[in-house]
Amino acid sequence: MNKMNKKMEYALMALKHISGKSDQDLTSAKEISEQMHIPFEVMAKVLQALASRGLLKAEYGASGGYVLARPLSEVSVHGLSEMLEGHVALTKCLGNDEPCEISGTCNITSPISNLNKKVQEFYKSVSLSEVLHV
Amino acid sequence: MNKMNKKMEYALMALKHISGKSDQDLTSAKEISEQMHIPFEVMAKVLQALASRGLLKAEYGASGGYVLARPLSEVSVHGLSEMLEGHVALTKCLGNDEPCEISGTCNITSPISNLNKKVQEFYKSVSLSEVLHV
DNA sequence: CAAAATACGATTAAATAAAACGTATATAAC
DNA sequence: GTTATATACGTTTTATTTAATCGTATTTTG
Ligand code: SF4
Ligand code: SF4
Numbered sequence: 001m002n003k004m005n006k007k008m009e010y011a012l013m014a015l016k017h018i019s020g021k022s023d024q025d026l027t028s029a030k031e032i033s034e035q036m037h038i039p040f041e042v043m044a045k046v047l048q049a050l051a052s053r054g055l056l057k058a059e060y061g062a063s064g065g066y067v068l069a070r071p072l073s074e075v076s077v078h079g080l081s082e083m084l085e086g087h088v089a090l091t092k093c094l095g096n097d098e099p100c101e102i103s104g105t106c107n108i109t110s111p112i113s114n115l116n117k118k119v120q121e122f123y124k125s126v127s128l129s130e131v132l133h134v
Numbered sequence: 135m136n137k138m139n140k141k142m143e144y145a146l147m148a149l150k151h152i153s154g155k156s157d158q159d160l161t162s163a164k165e166i167s168e169q170m171h172i173p174f175e176v177m178a179k180v181l182q183a184l185a186s187r188g189l190l191k192a193e194y195g196a197s198g199g200y201v202l203a204r205p206l207s208e209v210s211v212h213g214l215s216e217m218l219e220g221h222v223a224l225t226k227c228l229g230n231d232e233p234c235e236i237s238g239t240c241n242i243t244s245p246i247s248n249l250n251k252k253v254q255e256f257y258k259s260v261s262l263s264e265v266l267h268v
Numbered sequence: 269c270a271a272a273a274t275a276c277g278a279t280t281a282a283a284t285a286a287a288a289c290g291t292a293t294a295t296a297a298c
Numbered sequence: 299g300t301t302a303t304a305t306a307c308g309t310t311t312t313a314t315t316t317a318a319t320c321g322t323a324t325t326t327t328g
Contacts, residue, residue: 001139001215002253004224006317008135009242016241028273037236039318048275061326062272077249081135090138102171107150108143111265115211119136122256131245140286162304173287182306195295196303 007084010038010046012132018056018068019134026065046084053083072134078123090116141218144172144180146266152190152202153268160199180218187217206268212257224250 013036018027029044036043047066051058057069081088092100093109094116103109147170152161163178181200185192191203215222227234227243228250237243 001142001219002136002222002224002257004246005135009225009246012242012245013240016245030273036239036241041319042317044274045276051274058274059326060274060324062270063327064273064325066274085135088136090136091143105170106147107170108146108266111146111150111267112138112143115260115265118260119256122253123136126249126252131249132242133245164304175288176286178305179307185305192305193295194293194305195297196301197296198294198304200305 005085006042007046008081010036010043011050011080011084012128013038014043014047014050015055015068015072015128016132016134018066019072019132023067026059026063026067028065031065049084055080055083072128072132073130075128076124077126077128077131078120080128081123090119139219140176141180142215144170144177145184145214145218146262147172148177148181148184149202149206149262150266150268152200153206153266157201160193160197160201162199165199183218189214189217206262206266207264209262210258211260211262211265212254214262215257224253 014027014032017032017035021027029047030040032038032047033040033043047056048058050056051066051069055068055070055075056066058064058066078088087096089095091112092098093103093106094113100106148161148166151166151169155161163181164174166172166181167174167177181190182192184190185200185203189202189204189209190200192198192200212222221230223229225234225246226232227237227240228247234240
């Protein structure tokens with residue numbers, strides 16, 4: 001329960017790195033992946049996902065890279081998680097995919113739904129700037 | 135990120151089931167596993183873990199079973215998680231096992247540690263009786 | 269045109285979680 | 299006492315999820 005996945009860690013590392021530079025200073029996927037020893041392809045995919053969701057702005061070409069497109073104070077941990085993984089929920093029955101096969105006899109669907117809401121609210125209450133001290 | 139595992143779900147289902155009965159009424163692993171369509175061996179292991187941690191009391195023999203040993207209001211979601219999984223943490227570097235291999239170049243160890251503390255405090259603040267409406 | 273960067277779908281590999289198996293022990297019912 | 303039914307627990311196997319890799323296309327600088 002309750003472990004962070006690598007995509008999230010890599011995203012936080014990248015955002016911390018990028019936020020320490022000026023707005024004109026582009027950061028390439030290679031730069032971060034080498035400095036932090038993150039597999040390049042994975043780092044690139046994470047940055048692409050964040051760019052497609054509007055958190056980063058991508059610049060093409062030989063001297064391209066990424067720059068922040070929105071202030072980190074406007075995005076929560078929950079928001080970042082959704083950018084990388086889409087809809088997130090505690091259990092299967094709360095997702096929008098195929099339903100849980102024992103939901104017919106499950107006695108905690110309502111409690112789980114309430115808990116899920118609380119957890120989401122908690123993660124929405126924590127901004128990325130707060131987490132990263134920027 | 136942030137998904138609940140089956141052990142936790144099964145534990146909550148069992149606790150909800152048990153807490154709906156009188157203190158003299160024993161509940162066997164088989165009873166729960168059949169009613170909720172949970173694999174018997176898995177359900178049994180979960181109940182054994184909770185009994186060994188003092189949350190349930192086990193009664194041996196042909197008409198044996200489990201009964202609550204502590205009120206659910208005294209145990210938090212975090213507490214239950216620790217009973218089933220031991221030490222829990224957001225990332226590898228926070229655990230007590232082998233350290234993360236890129237911690238030397240990681241720029242978010244301190245932020246992650248703070249976030250982890252917050253998450254733990256949140257889960258400690260939610261009691262099982264609150265979650266299960268009992 | 270060549271080099272270096274982002275973009276993205278597809279596949280493979282690794283790690284983790286879940287389930288199943290096997291055997292021992294305790295006790296109530298008969 | 300024997301049998302049936304329950305907990306106890308270590309081991310193994312299977313399934314699922316996560317992480318990493320591969321391959322190719324596109325864009326832009328120099
Ligand atoms: S229905 Fe019950 S068992 Fe199935 S995913 Fe929801 S909470 Fe878990
Ligand atoms: S050191 Fe950094 S990358 Fe490694 S587990 Fe901790 S936060 Fe994650």
